[in-house]
Amino acid sequence: MHNGLNRRGRWLLSALLAAITACGGGGGGGGTTSTAPSDTGAATGSNSPPSTGTLALVAGNADGAGNVDGTGTAARFNGPNAGAVDRSGNLIVLDSTNGLIRKIAPNGQVNTVFSYASTGLSFPSGLCFDPDGNLYVSEEGWHSILRITPAGASGVYAGNHGTPGTADGVGAAAGFNFPRGIACDNAGNVYVADSSSHTVRKIAPGAVVSTLAGSPMLMGSADGTGTQARFMSPSGVAVDANGTLWVADSFNHSIRKITTAGVVSTFAGLAGTSGYVNGNGSAARFSVPMSIAVDTAGAVYVQDQMNAALRKVTPAGDVSTLISGGTSGLRFSVAAGAANVAYAISTDYHAIYKVDGSTVSVLAGKPGRAAHLDATGSQALFDGPQGVVVAADGSLRVVDGGGTVRAVSGEGVVTTVAGSSIYSGYADGVGIDARFSNPRGAAIDAGGNVYVADSTGHTIRKMSPGGTVTTLAGLAGIEGSADGTGTAARFSYPQGVAVDASGNVYVADSGNHAIRKITPAGAVTTLAGNPAALPGSTDGTGSAARFSAPSSLALDRAGVLYVTDNSYSTVRKVTPSGDVVTFAGAATSAGSVDGVGTAARFSGPKGLAADAEGNIYVADTGNHTLRRISATGTVTTVAGVASKASFEPGPLPGKLSSPRGLAVKGKQIYITMQNGVVRVDLAP
Numbered sequence: 001m002h003n004g005l006n007r008r009g010r011w012l013l014s015a016l017l018a019a020i021t022a023c024g025g026g027g028g029g030g031g032t033t034s035t036a037p038s039d040t041g042a043a044t045g046s047n048s049p050p051s052t053g054t055l056a057l058v059a060g061n062a063d064g065a066g067n068v069d070g071t072g073t074a075a076r077f078n079g080p081n082a083g084a085v086d087r088s089g090n091l092i093v094l095d096s097t098n099g100l101i102r103k104i105a106p107n108g109q110v111n112t113v114f115s116y117a118s119t120g121l122s123f124p125s126g127l128c129f130d131p132d133g134n135l136y137v138s139e140e141g142w143h144s145i146l147r148i149t150p151a152g153a154s155g156v157y158a159g160n161h162g163t164p165g166t167a168d169g170v171g172a173a174a175g176f177n178f179p180r181g182i183a184c185d186n187a188g189n190v191y192v193a194d195s196s197s198h199t200v201r202k203i204a205p206g207a208v209v210s211t212l213a214g215s216p217m218l219m220g221s222a223d224g225t226g227t228q229a230r231f232m233s234p235s236g237v238a239v240d241a242n243g244t245l246w247v248a249d250s251f252n253h254s255i256r257k258i259t260t261a262g263v264v265s266t267f268a269g270l271a272g273t274s275g276y277v278n279g280n281g282s283a284a285r286f287s288v289p290m291s292i293a294v295d296t297a298g299a300v301y302v303q304d305q306m307n308a309a310l311r312k313v314t315p316a317g318d319v320s321t322l323i324s325g326g327t328s329g330l331r332f333s334v335a336a337g338a339a340n341v342a343y344a345i346s347t348d349y350h351a352i353y354k355v356d357g358s359t360v361s362v363l364a365g366k367p368g369r370a371a372h373l374d375a376t377g378s379q380a381l382f383d384g385p386q387g388v389v390v391a392a393d394g395s396l397r398v399v400d401g402g403g404t405v406r407a408v409s410g411e412g413v414v415t416t417v418a419g420s421s422i423y424s425g426y427a428d429g430v431g432i433d434a435r436f437s438n439p440r441g442a443a444i445d446a447g448g449n450v451y452v453a454d455s456t457g458h459t460i461r462k463m464s465p466g467g468t469v470t471t472l473a474g475l476a477g478i479e480g481s482a483d484g485t486g487t488a489a490r491f492s493y494p495q496g497v498a499v500d501a502s503g504n505v506y507v508a509d510s511g512n513h514a515i516r517k518i519t520p521a522g523a524v525t526t527l528a529g530n531p532a533a534l535p536g537s538t539d540g541t542g543s544a545a546r547f548s549a550p551s552s553l554a555l556d557r558a559g560v561l562y563v564t565d566n567s568y569s570t571v572r573k574v575t576p577s578g579d580v581v582t583f584a585g586a587a588t589s590a591g592s593v594d595g596v597g598t599a600a601r602f603s604g605p606k607g608l609a610a611d612a613e614g615n616i617y618v619a620d621t622g623n624h625t626l627r628r629i630s631a632t633g634t635v636t637t638v639a640g641v642a643s644k645a646s647f648e649p650g651p652l653p654g655k656l657s658s659p660r661g662l663a664v665k666g667k668q669i670y671i672t673m674q675n676g677v678v679r680v681d682l683a684p
């Protein structure tokens with residue numbers, strides 16, 4: 001899976017960005033890597049952190065998701081999914097994956113105004129302001145409506161928090177059933193598209209909840225007054241200056257109108273008939289309209305979900321298209337402000353677009369692009385790259401989450417070596433005839449063979465230097481935990497791989513919470529951890545040790561294996577005899593603290609690599625940083641700023657966003673993040 005879109009959908013996402021650029025616009029899982037040790041001997045390591053260095057883009061697109069306040073394209077969002085314009089003309093946005101509410105001033109300045117991570121919000125999907133400046137948020141996952149006062153106090157305003165229902169009543173006595181869109185009028189009333197009850201609800205001041213239109217749990221497409229009307233999973237609702245409500249009736253593929261007297265009529269589209277046609281009233285066609293907004297002149301803006309389009313409906317019922325990405329399933333939401341001004345809030349591009357008449361521009365955020373294109377440098381496109389390794393000639397091999405292995409030359413030229421970006425699967429073969437299923441980690445041996453953890457295929461694959469892909473161990477598509485040889489062995493969502501100088505391959509068998517070993521002949525044994533036991537973070541030998549979703553591996557020059565124990569945010573150390581100790585971080589708490597051994601803190605680390613001096617580098621994914629652990633266990637931060645997710649090239653520390661795979665070549669560290677590959681150059 002890739003953020004809710006299939007591979008074809010991710011490829012087609014580029015159409016929207018291209019359309020926006022043409023109109024005048026501006027501006028995943030843990031891969032792992034290890035290289036074979038060049039020689040043996042005790043690791044020496046250095047305790048002093050690198051003092052200078054730079055961060056640069058190698059290939060692809062490292063922009064997109066992040067968490068940074070700033071102006072315009074200097075700001076970063078992560079999965080924004082709803083917005084509303086306040087009475088001062090600021091756009092307020094639900095930055096959903098970051099768990100924040102952000103304010104965007106008309107000049108594009110972004111500031112974080114509220115963190116809802118501690119409020120228990122689950123899948124917030126809509127927001128609006130009342131005349132007193134109170135902010136209301138629909139909690140789709142908790143079936144309730146949250147209110148945040150201008151002073152920042154928050155609490156459940158209406159609905160039985162966590163329990164779906166359809167009852168009218170006051171406050172917690174009322175029930176909602178997956179409420180989505182929400183709108184506020186000038187009298188302080190709040191309107192809710194209660195999607196799974198197929199109704200539109202009204203919350204009067206004092207949290208008095210009533211059913212304005214539709215009949216609970218009765219779906220249909222009938223016009224009428226109040227409970228005589230029928231809807232089918234309404235998702236969006238907006239209110240104009242006259243108090244008229246506009247409803248995106250999603251699975252009736254139509255735009256409905258509700259007067260102040262509760263009379264429901266179909267304004268645009270034809271109930272039960274989907275399509276993509278501009279026209280007037282019932283001659284127009286929509287396909288699953290979701291989000292809806294209305295500007296001060298009474299024009300209605302609609303996110304036409306399955307058409308991936310932003311549509312406009314005039315007060316006379318004329319439907320036109322403002323933005324069309326041509327992508328089934330593209331996710332964004334819409335807000336509106338002054339006359340002829342709307343905002344497209346892109347969940348998938350992590351950016352906010354302003355539509356002023358026919359002009360489209362980026363208001364805030366820097367769009368990222370997920371696709372598959374062989375080209376040079378920033379012109380190349382990746383689809384969630386994961387593991388990365390350095391070949392003997394200095395070129396890279398990158399496991400692309402879209403189902404391919406890509407080569408990146410020293411000049412940044414990207415070519416596809418094996419696999420298909422269009423078709424996933426389990427097929428062995430040569431080049432593009434091979435198929436992968438959600439490939440993750442990578443390792444390379446002295447002969448240039450690349451080993452890939454094919455995660456949802458539950459197999460370990462081997463790619464020759466010429467691009468011939470075979471299955472080393474496991475049976476394609478069959479999950480399990482059995483030791484054995486070749487296809488008799490079983491894995492469960494393997495994520496990380498490493499290979500030693502003798503050709504033994506080690507596997508972070510994430511779903512089995514164990515570390516497995518594969519000999520060159522394909523014989524699989526369990527080195528540490530116990531697939532039959534509950535996950536944990538116990539040090540010990542062999543099956544007495546416990547892991548929880550180990551995600552990446554690296555071998556030092558002495559043949560000692562290092563493991564990121566993802567769920568517990570630690571780095572573990574495994575000797576060749578299977579003795580496991582916690583090397584850095586503490587299973588009791590996550591965080592971002594430099595220090596020695598268990599005094600240090602990490603947050604969901606997903607990538608590891610070892611250098612020739614015995615240092616271990618960690619992609620500290622949740623902290624958006626690159627960390628270094630010396631041979632004596634001293635942890636320092638090399639690149640990135642904790643809790644600030646972005647891509648900021650230039651002098652270190654720069655900024656990173658959810659780094660995943662790592663590879664080291666001398667003083668150069670290659671990192672996969674977003675949809676590109678970046679490089680840290682450390683000073684000698």
